[in-house]
Amino acid sequence: MKKSKAETAKTRQRIVEIASEALRARGIEATGVAQIMAEAGLTHGGFYRHFDSKEQLVTEAMAMSRNDFIAKTLAAAQQGTEAMLQHFQDYVTSDHRDDIGGGCAWAANGSELVRADAKIRQNATEGFRTLVEKAALFMKSQPDEDKTDVAISVLTNMIGALTMSRLVDDPVLSDRILAVTRKRIARTIRPSSSKAAARPRKLASKRPANH
Amino acid sequence: MKKSKAETAKTRQRIVEIASEALRARGIEATGVAQIMAEAGLTHGGFYRHFDSKEQLVTEAMAMSRNDFIAKTLAAAQQGTEAMLQHFQDYVTSDHRDDIGGGCAWAANGSELVRADAKIRQNATEGFRTLVEKAALFMKSQPDEDKTDVAISVLTNMIGALTMSRLVDDPVLSDRILAVTRKRIARTIRPSSSKAAARPRKLASKRPANH
DNA sequence: TGTACATCAGTGAACGCGCGTTCACTGATGTAC
DNA sequence: TGTACATCAGTGAACGCGCGTTCACTGATGTAC
Numbered sequence: 160m161k162k163s164k165a166e167t168a169k170t171r172q173r174i175v176e177i178a179s180e181a182l183r184a185r186g187i188e189a190t191g192v193a194q195i196m197a198e199a200g201l202t203h204g205g206f207y208r209h210f211d212s213k214e215q216l217v218t219e220a221m222a223m224s225r226n227d228f229i230a231k232t233l234a235a236a237q238q239g240t241e242a243m244l245q246h247f248q249d250y251v252t253s254d255h256r257d258d259i260g261g262g263c264a265w266a267a268n269g270s271e272l273v274r275a276d277a278k279i280r281q282n283a284t285e286g287f288r289t290l291v292e293k294a295a296l297f298m299k300s301q302p303d304e305d306k307t308d309v310a311i312s313v314l315t316n317m318i319g320a321l322t323m324s325r326l327v328d329d330p331v332l333s334d335r336i337l338a339v340t341r342k343r344i345a346r347t348i349r350p351s352s353s354k355a356a357a358r359p360r361k362l363a364s365k366r367p368a369n370h
Numbered sequence: 371m372k373k374s375k376a377e378t379a380k381t382r383q384r385i386v387e388i389a390s391e392a393l394r395a396r397g398i399e400a401t402g403v404a405q406i407m408a409e410a411g412l413t414h415g416g417f418y419r420h421f422d423s424k425e426q427l428v429t430e431a432m433a434m435s436r437n438d439f440i441a442k443t444l445a446a447a448q449q450g451t452e453a454m455l456q457h458f459q460d461y462v463t464s465d466h467r468d469d470i471g472g473g474c475a476w477a478a479n480g481s482e483l484v485r486a487d488a489k490i491r492q493n494a495t496e497g498f499r500t501l502v503e504k505a506a507l508f509m510k511s512q513p514d515e516d517k518t519d520v521a522i523s524v525l526t527n528m529i530g531a532l533t534m535s536r537l538v539d540d541p542v543l544s545d546r547i548l549a550v551t552r553k554r555i556a557r558t559i560r561p562s563s564s565k566a567a568a569r570p571r572k573l574a575s576k577r578p579a580n581h
Numbered sequence: 582t583g584t585a586c587a588t589c590a591g592t593g594a595a596c597g598c599g600c601g602t603t604c605a606c607t608g609a610t611g612t613a614c
Numbered sequence: 615t616g617t618a619c620a621t622c623a624g625t626g627a628a629c630g631c632g633c634g635t636t637c638a639c640t641g642a643t644g645t646a647c
Contacts, residue, residue, distance in 0.1 A: 161588065161590050161591085161641070161642050161643050162588050162589085162590050162591080162642075162643075163642090163643065163644085164643090164644090166590085167589090167590065172589095177427065185481065185485070186399070186485055187641080188397070188399045189399060189485070191632075191633060191634080192448070192633080192634060192635085193632085193633080193634090201590095201591070201592090202591070202593065203592095203593090203634090203635090204591070204594085204635095204636085204637085205590060205591040205592070206635090207589070207634095208590050209587075209590085209637070212634080212635085213633095213634065213635090218420055220469065220634095250604055252476075257485070264557060265534070265537070266481070267481060268481050269479060269481045269533045269537065270397065270481045270482055270533065271397065271475070271478050271481055271482065271605080272481075272537050273470070273533065273536040273537050274397055274400070276398070276634090277539065278537045278539060280538070281539050283537055283538070284537070284538040284539050284540055284543065286459075287534065287537075287538060287543075288543065295600055308550045308553075309545075310552050311546065311550045312527065312531075312551065312554055314534075315527060315530040315531040315533075315534045315547060315551065316523065316526060316527035316530055316531075316614060317530070317533065318530040318533065318534060319526040319527055319528070319530020319533065320523075320526040320527075320530065322478070322480045322481065322526075322529065322530065322533070323460045323480075323498065323501050323525075323526050323529060324371075324497075325484040326476070326480065326483050326484050326491060326494055326495070327494070327495040328491045328492050328495050328499060329495055329499075332495065332498075332499065335519075335522065336522055336526060339519045339522045339523050340523065340526065342519075343523050347390040364623085366506065371609070371613085372607095372609050372610050372621070372623050372624085373609080373610075373622085373623050374609090374611085374622080375611090377623085378622090378623065381623080381624095397584090402599075402600060402604085403600080403601060404599085404600080404601090409594080411626055412623095412625090413600090413626065414602090414625095414626090414642050415603085415604085415624070415625055415626060415627085416603095416623060416624040416625070417601090418602070418603080419622075419623050419624070420623090423602085424600095424601065426603090457613080466607095468584065480626070509631070519583085
């Protein structure tokens with residue numbers, strides 16, 4: 160039953176993708192190797208042809224989750240202030256809240272990641288730093304305020320708010336947590352820069368900030 | 371080996387206390403019934419004389435963690451604005467960061483609580499609401515801003531910041547996350563009210579806000 | 582290009598292990614007289 | 615107040631179960647000639 164190299168690589172990739180979603184949706188400890196393999200349409204025995212251990216898969220899957228989000232952020236940053244504002248607002252929506260498996264890994268696995276091993280925490284730290292640095296470029300700050308500090312504050316707030324919006328069992332309170340955080344983002348990201356104002360080509364096609 | 375009723379009640383209480391700390395320190399799924407009983411100096415077999423299931427213990431232990439924090443908050447609130455500011459500042463310190471077992475359960479178990487059963491999430495929701503309502507009384511707000519909204523924003527920020535300060539593996543970044551959040555709290559809690567100004571007895575003995 | 586052999590992705594049974602839970606038993610406590 | 619018996623907190627072995635991991639095997643793919 161040997162498979163071609165191309166097929167093998169595709170299978171490995173599929174396992175990581177499925178793991179990335181499953182670990183966020185159901186938690187790291189609660190998700191078994193056999194479950195992931197079954198979702199990939201395989202039996203668990205073949206797992207170790209691709210990975211040394213569950214730990215290795217978790218590390219790769221978490222890195223993939225992180226890279227997805229960073230890539231989206233960098234793309235938004237390149238499009239300008241409006242896109243960046245939209246990107247951050249989208250983070251604290253009911254859509255993101257209800258799609259835990261497809262969303263931010265820090266919010267989905269926060270307290271488990273705190274106890275994860277060195278490599279995973281190192282990856283997460285690098286990712287967070289990248290995000291903070293990129294976000295800082297778009298922040299509005301008071302005269303005595305560091306833009307990087309503002310970015311740290313807003314980003315940690317977004318992660319905490321999304322987590323709490325999932326934790327509370329009252330939909331009204333949950334929506335309110337999200338709405339309040341969207342308002343804070345709108346207040347903190349500086350209004351469309353001169354650069355963005357100079358080429359407002361995409362403004363009309365954007366959804367309004369508060370949807 | 372039957373024990374007196376008083377002793378039985380004390381043992382039960384001790385198990386819940388130990389569980390409350392262990393579940394926060396090591397996580398809910400990762401902490402076993404046998405471990406908790408061993409820490410209480412007992413064998414695991416006796417567990418079911420006190421509880422119907424691990425789930426029941428987890429529910430009670432989480433409620434205890436929550437009530438501890440709420441009690442401290444209410445005590446600070448009664449002492450006035452300065453005590454409340456100090457209480458909130460203490461939340462985002464390296465002391466709290468490094469004492470996960472003795473600290474806030476939402477930060478310690480956030481992503482696990484999201485997946486916990488209805489009763490636990492209901493308890494957590496009630497606790498969060500209580501905290502928000504109490505904190506709102508001390509918030510400084512803009513003319514068009516609801517104080518409750520400000521409280522929601524600051525509290526979710528505190529939880530997210532503490533979680534991320536534990537998650538990152540760079541001590542400098544971790545300390546910075548905490549310091550930034552302390553500054554936001556200082557900016558958001560209204561400066562000592564007329565009531566607090568009227569009795570500044572405890573101001574001298576307080577630690578400075580940024581320690 | 583065609584043949585012979587080595588490789589190795591995937592299968593499915595099995596491994597040891599720790600989990601939550603159950604149970605027969607012990608013996609000090611609480612209760613009935 | 616003293617005695618006889620029922621209760622039940624705690625022990626430690628055992629239960630079934632699912633976990634991560636290993637392994638003998640299969641058979642299509644890749645490689646050497």
